[in-house]
Amino acid sequence: MTGPDDGRRGGLSRRRLLGALGVGTAGVLAGGAAGGALGRATADDAAGAPAPSPTDAVPFHGAHQAGIVTPAQDRLHFVALDVTTDSRDELVQLLRDWTAAARRMTAGQDAGEVGAVAGERYAPPDDTGEAIGLPPSGLTITVGFGPTLFTTADGVDRFGLAARRPAPLVELPAFPGDQLDPAISGGDLCLQACANDPQVAVHAVRNLVRIGAGVVSVRWSQLGFGRTSSTSTGQDTPRNLFGFKDGTANLKAENGSALDRFVWVGDDVEGTAAEWLRGGSYLVTRRIRMLVEPWDSSSLDEQQRTIGRTKGSGAPLGQRAEFDPVDFTTQVDGEFAVPETSHVFLAHPTNSGTAILRRGYSFVDGSDGLGRLDAGLFFIAFQRDPATGFVQVQRNLRLDAMNEYVRHTSSAVFACPPGVRDADDWWGRALFG
Numbered sequence: 001m002t003g004p005d006d007g008r009r010g011g012l013s014r015r016r017l018l019g020a021l022g023v024g025t026a027g028v029l030a031g032g033a034a035g036g037a038l039g040r041a042t043a044d045d046a047a048g049a050p051a052p053s054p055t056d057a058v059p060f061h062g063a064h065q066a067g068i069v070t071p072a073q074d075r076l077h078f079v080a081l082d083v084t085t086d087s088r089d090e091l092v093q094l095l096r097d098w099t100a101a102a103r104r105m106t107a108g109q110d111a112g113e114v115g116a117v118a119g120e121r122y123a124p125p126d127d128t129g130e131a132i133g134l135p136p137s138g139l140t141i142t143v144g145f146g147p148t149l150f151t152t153a154d155g156v157d158r159f160g161l162a163a164r165r166p167a168p169l170v171e172l173p174a175f176p177g178d179q180l181d182p183a184i185s186g187g188d189l190c191l192q193a194c195a196n197d198p199q200v201a202v203h204a205v206r207n208l209v210r211i212g213a214g215v216v217s218v219r220w221s222q223l224g225f226g227r228t229s230s231t232s233t234g235q236d237t238p239r240n241l242f243g244f245k246d247g248t249a250n251l252k253a254e255n256g257s258a259l260d261r262f263v264w265v266g267d268d269v270e271g272t273a274a275e276w277l278r279g280g281s282y283l284v285t286r287r288i289r290m291l292v293e294p295w296d297s298s299s300l301d302e303q304q305r306t307i308g309r310t311k312g313s314g315a316p317l318g319q320r321a322e323f324d325p326v327d328f329t330t331q332v333d334g335e336f337a338v339p340e341t342s343h344v345f346l347a348h349p350t351n352s353g354t355a356i357l358r359r360g361y362s363f364v365d366g367s368d369g370l371g372r373l374d375a376g377l378f379f380i381a382f383q384r385d386p387a388t389g390f391v392q393v394q395r396n397l398r399l400d401a402m403n404e405y406v407r408h409t410s411s412a413v414f415a416c417p418p419g420v421r422d423a424d425d426w427w428g429r430a431l432f433g
């Protein structure tokens with residue numbers, strides 16, 4: 001229902017709010033276009049394939065790396081690493097060895113050809129063994145290259161890669177309210193292992209780290225226990241630790257035209273130096289602590305107005321069902337149903353002017369010594385350019401009512417190369433070749 005209201009509530013008109021956010025007419029038009037792309041993609045959804053069995057293998061070879069638009073698995077082990085060698089040859093050999101091990105593990109095999117128990121009695125096994133007998137469990141392993149792989153923070157071109165750094169691959173800017181811990185931020189390389197069995201994901205990261213001994217060292221890592229997004233129309237929408245459905249309005253795997261527009265690095269990359277990244281994507285991670293104790297003592301109304309959706313069905317406020325379109329003009333009792341400071345209002349393409357593929361996981365890392373859970377969302381987003389993806393949305397969230405309940409404690413950005421094509425290909429071949 002739309003009332004005679006002129007668009008004002010609480011003294012702030014929508015036009016003025018958008019102006020205050022730096023989203024002018026052009027931005028809104030861009031947002032409209034973004035929404036249009038998402039809308040068109042809904043038509044693509046009709047061809048959506050059913051979700052595979054949770055124990056199946058996900059193909060390792062392809063034009064794009066698995067683990068990006070792959071229907072989000074239930075568990076995550078993410079690790080960021082620093083390269084400790086100065087030898088380019090050692091780094092290249094590691095990427096070749098990692099590719100071979102990832103190819104095997106994603107097929108449900110041991111990390112090495114000999115395996116955990118069939119090898120030489122007096123030598124360490126080439127697999128650690130904890131996944132013996134477990135199915136592939138949808139394991140995907142996705143690799144990414146951080147800005148510091150190309151040029152160190154003090155400007156050193158360690159591996160002769162500086163000239164091949166794509167222009168968008170720069171450290172993320174600071175955002176108001178950031179409480180980042182450098183010890184769990186950044187990294188030269190990352191490995192994202194997702195699976196439907198936590199032991200399979202942990203086994204994958206453990207073995208890749210083992211193979212990398214002497215060449216890389218772990219900088220930080222994060223376990224995630226429940227996907228917070230659906231990335232396929234075949235999946236149910238999960239709930240995050242605020243108890244809300246998360247991923248309803250996400251980009252989806254079946255959404256080809258929108259993925260090309262917002263997720264994959266296309267043919268228009270600037271200059272030939274970064275051609276190696278075509279078909280790849282940029283990965284942004286943010287460890288976001290959720291202050292669950294104050295959230296749990298806030299009213300249902302406050303929670304719903306903070307998100308902009310109902311807690312039960314996930315419907316946009318003022319609508320009836322989860323997948324009803326968000327309509328910012330709908331009014332209830334003379335007030336806009338979706339508050340202008342709600343998360344959905346500010347994150348929606350109409351107002352942010354862009355879209356990202358969210359693929360995050362919940363975490364609980366124990367408690368903080370003050371009787372509070374150290375819990376939250378390990379936010380993962382894929383986009384074709386961080387500046388017009390995560391950074392643009394996050395800037396638009398600066399008036400987000402949710403900010404009262406969240407703290408960003410870690411941050412990283414990586415360029416994920418395209419997929420490994422066949423048995424002779426390896427992660428980063430186009431970059432190092």
Ligand code: HEM
Nearest residue numbers: 244245246247248249250288344347348349377393394406
């Ligand atoms: C702990 C932090 C966060 C929580 C609990 C959270 C939760 C949610 C929820 C419940 C929704 C509505 C359901 C949906 O459409 O998926 C949503 C939507 C969304 N969120 Fe977040 N979110 C968080 C952080 C972020 C961040 C950091 C970004 C990006 C900078 C972001 C971007 C989005 C976008 C783009 C949407 C879809 C909006 C739309 O098109 O309607 N979220 N989020």
